[in-house]
Amino acid sequence: MPPSSAPPGSGVRSIPVRTDFGTFEVWTRRSGASPHLKLLLLHGGPGCTHEYFEVFDGFLPQAGIELYFYDQLGSFHSSQPDHADLWEIGRFVDEVEQVRQALALDGSNFFLLGHSWGGILAIEYALRYQQYLKRLIISNMVWSVPEYNRYAEDRFMCQLPAGVLAEL
Structure with missing residues (x-):
């Protein structure tokens, strides 16, 4: 559900993220409540979504874990800017830090889970x-990453059309 149409009390929140190309919005959703264990989920991709983490809703909040689902910039509910320079790891790190600050997560309670690219x-x-x-x-x-790149070159990249490969 886009942030603008989220029902009150849904835990959905848009967080502004400042970049060199302007300020954009990233989507987050809180589930559960805990003063001691707050888990921010970083999905794969880049460009995937938080959705495959939604299974956690069925058991982690009941175990006393406060979850934060989050679509990174360029993903699903978040802003989709068309700037190739935004797809840099340092910029994504800055984004996570801005999200952490906005959610008031700190060293006493902040757990970070990264899956795949995350x-x-x-x-x-x-x-x-x-x-x-x-x-x-x-x-x-x-x-x-170097080993994976070699594997991808040998197995996948040779099968891609030249235009797709150039874009990647």
Whole structure:
């Protein structure tokens, strides 16, 4: 549901994110409540959505975990700016920090879970801002980007049309 049409009390919130190309909105949704354990979820992609994390709604809030679903800039409910320079890891790290600040997460309660691309983003975030993290959780991330790139070149990239490959 887009943030503008979210029902009151739904936990949906748009957070402004400042970039070199202007200010955009990212979508978040809180589920559950806990003063001690707040879990921000970083989805895969970049460009995927929070939706595959929604299964957590069925059990984590009941276990005392406050969840924050979040669509990164360029994903699903969030702004979709058309600036190739926004697809840089450092910019995404800045975005996560702005989201953390807006949600008032801190080193006493902030758990960060990154899945796939979100795991790479979570590690980069932790390297820059570990003082704000209580725990870091990495799920299903490639163990070596250079090794994965070699694998992708050998198995996938050779099958792509030249125009698609140039865009990637």
